[in-house]
Amino acid sequence: MNAQAFEVQVHAVEARRLDPAAALEFVSAPEFGGLNMFVGRVRDHSGGRAVQGVSYQIFDPLALRVFERACAEAMAEFGPRLRAHVSHAKGRLGIGDLAVVVAVGTPHRDEAFRACRKVIEIVKHQSPIWKQEHFVDGDSEWSEGCSLCGSEPAFEPAGETAQPSAAAPSASTPHVHGPGCSHDHAQAHADGERHRA
Amino acid sequence: MKIELSLFGCFGDFEPGARLELEVPGEPCIGDVRAAVDAHGRAHWAGFKPNVLAVSAIGTEDSLLRDPAKVPAHGRLALLPPVNGG
Numbered sequence: 442m443n444a445q446a447f448e449v450q451v452h453a454v455e456a457r458r459l460d461p462a463a464a465l466e467f468v469s470a471p472e473f474g475g476l477n478m479f480v481g482r483v484r485d486h487s488g489g490r491a492v493q494g495v496s497y498q499i500f501d502p503l504a505l506r507v508f509e510r511a512c513a514e515a516m517a518e519f520g521p522r523l524r525a526h527v528s529h530a531k532g533r534l535g536i537g538d539l540a541v542v543v544a545v546g547t548p549h550r551d552e553a554f555r556a557c558r559k560v561i562e563i564v565k566h567q568s569p570i571w572k573q574e575h576f577v578d579g580d581s582e583w584s585e586g587c588s589l590c591g592s593e594p595a596f597e598p599a600g601e602t603a604q605p606s607a608a609a610p611s612a613s614t615p616h617v618h619g620p621g622c623s624h625d626h627a628q629a630h631a632d633g634e635r636h637r638a
Numbered sequence: 639m640k641i642e643l644s645l646f647g648c649f650g651d652f653e654p655g656a657r658l659e660l661e662v663p664g665e666p667c668i669g670d671v672r673a674a675v676d677a678h679g680r681a682h683w684a685g686f687k688p689n690v691l692a693v694s695a696i697g698t699e700d701s702l703l704r705d706p707a708k709v710p711a712h713g714r715l716a717l718l719p720p721v722n723g724g
Binding site: 481497498499500502503504506529540541561564565566567568569570571572573583584585586587588589590 | 716
């Protein structure tokens, strides 16, 4: 893993807001002609209900590992000349606040687009992050999402301690969706994922 | 063996501090922990959804662990329901 090429962060919103300009600065280099960035913001509706805010909860140490792996997989597929940034907010956010920033810099635009898409999909589907939506009517609900159980790499037989599993799914590992995935399944299938019926 | 579980997402609402301690006999595997959580949830958690537990992962700060894996000696685990970042 190239630590200088990757920057991964979790920001508690009460301490620090996400900074897209700093993300672009990190992935910039004189030899890079393509910079691509995805910025996720809190929207004002979900499932037909008006939303007033969202709370994100993150299992920081494991999430940062997944972010790093996402960047490494992007570098393996689209690099080696690539820089990537991932930052995600945790805590309570209001409408329009920034939830996630992914930025990628590469020599040309095509690999920048594709690498950025790859990283954000891993962040969304494989990182230990949970979203609780707060509705205008006063109700709050945890959003259903994607199970981490099925994204499992090679598995050693039982009998040894602490065999790593889904925290390190590889690019070739299929993603198994949970009972209430809300993301773009068509894209997921296009990316070679499989769906739990 | 004493298991210290950090509870995330919907599971965090069931216990003060989003933490749960369970005593699981012997040298348990992750599947034993999952069964113990299921039993505890059915007995103590109003609104507990066993189908959500069934698709939830269990891991440490370093990795996720499959059901046949033995629980690490430190006994500290995290219960991770389906995720929804971004």
